[in-house]
Amino acid sequence: MHLSDQDFENYFSGDDNDPEVVRIANHLLDCPECQERADRLSPSGAETSRQMSVLAPGDNESAQPVHQAYAHFEQQHLEKENTSMFDKLFNSKYRFSWVALGVVLLLAVGMLFPQVRAIGSSFLGLFRVEQFTILQVDPENIEQQLGSSSNFEYLLAEDVQVEQFGEMREVTSEEEASSLAGFEVRLPAATAGDAQIVVQPGGRVSLVVDLPKIQALLDELGIADMKLPAELDGAEVSMELPVAVAAAFGTCEVSPEMVREAGVDPDGPIPDLSKCVTLTQFPSPEISAPPGLDIARIGQAFLQVLGLTPEEAAQFSQSVDWTTTLVIPIPRYGTEYQEVMVDGVAGTVIMQSERSDFPHYLLVWIKDGTVYALTGPGDAQSAVELANSLE
């Protein structure tokens, strides 16, 4: 039942405290149709409505689509802001290196070089990873070699293709994360406070091998004695990056400048991670490569790029099953590592032994086909205790 003309007349001419006016006012609140009539029936309503209508945006002046507006918002505000390490860590810019343990490793260890990270992204995660092995390298030698190599930069810029399937999503529970990621997400029971959880989409890194170019790179790096198999030329090697889930606990703050500097300048500032714990988990990445490829031989070249002599590379390569092993290079100085039993399987904990007033760890292990990487403050024992509380 809508208001009558008489009701409106009583409303506009009556006293606010008059019960009849109060009744009409209350009706108006719940009756959009009556509100529109009130707009027209008030003494100046119709004319005001006509004048005000010119202010409405025209067809070519309407709001831009919301997704574009949101992108502008991110560009104008969010990207310029100093962000928490958590935000930055899982920003799409860092996504792929992160999946390959790159950024996690960089921030936790704080001493690796971009070149190592780049190699790691495109090569280290070969086949389905079932185990890790640590390789201590001399970062200065790598930087010296690769930093001066135009072929290396050209190879990464021109030949390595990176695709990302969707956008990062922040979720509020491990159940939601599990549902979105498609695997059971586990979180440590022993962490205080709520986790910030992010689900990263999957992706793909691919490379069509240009053998002359890679051979030129090896020659430039002084690895002229390493001849790659001819069947590699033109082959497409691709790595499927799985959906990954990352959770952060505690205070994980760092300015973008520090993120950029982490791992680039060994003498630069180190992010304050004294109260930050992160747990990253994802199904083992898989790589597809041409059948019959001599992986051990390529691995040997990779090891030489990392600074091993041909003899050392040959020896190490023979001891590694390249189809199941993720080789994690860590700096020879300033870090130490040890094998531990964690979550019922063998794992590796890497400790930052210098350059910090507080001990910090990176613990990596693989269980039931899922890779876990836990970083946080404390020693190896506290890392293992926290990892063992996963549920």
Add this chain to the structure above:
Amino acid sequence: MTVTAEKINFNARHSAREFETVFEDHWSRVYNVVFRLVGDQDEAQDLALETFWQYYRKPPSKRENLSGWLYRVAVNLGFNALRARKRRSNYETEAGSMVIEEQKAAEPEQEIVLAERRKEVQDVLGQMKPQSAKLLVLRYSGLTYTELAAALKINPASVGKMLARAQDDFERLFSLVEGG
């Protein structure tokens, strides 16, 4: 460590997805509110984005009506811009309006007429009591009486009468402008 306290607060209370949902739900209406006051797409977009930025940095308490809060911020930003432009316009008039006239000559006649009509209406709004002007802008942007009450923090039962008074004020001032 340079993360702002506001951001930490936001992160503590809202997820990024919640924020995105608020943005999606209110973007178009917030833009429409500020456009009515500034009449320029780019400026309206900037002010609408600024509205959401204020929400992102320092969201209202959960007890407060969210849409009411957003439209209050939006109409305040728009109204401030309108008044700032009025001050600039006065200055430019004093300094000479030759450049503006040259720009007008390049626009189709229909657009010039519309722009002049908008300017008249906006000038009137700029002369009104701020609360009355905001009430009209929000009402003609499509807000209901309940939303108007929440946005401008007024007694819901008084909205209809306040609107009628605002319309009377608008008409009185507009007739003065038209009468020269």
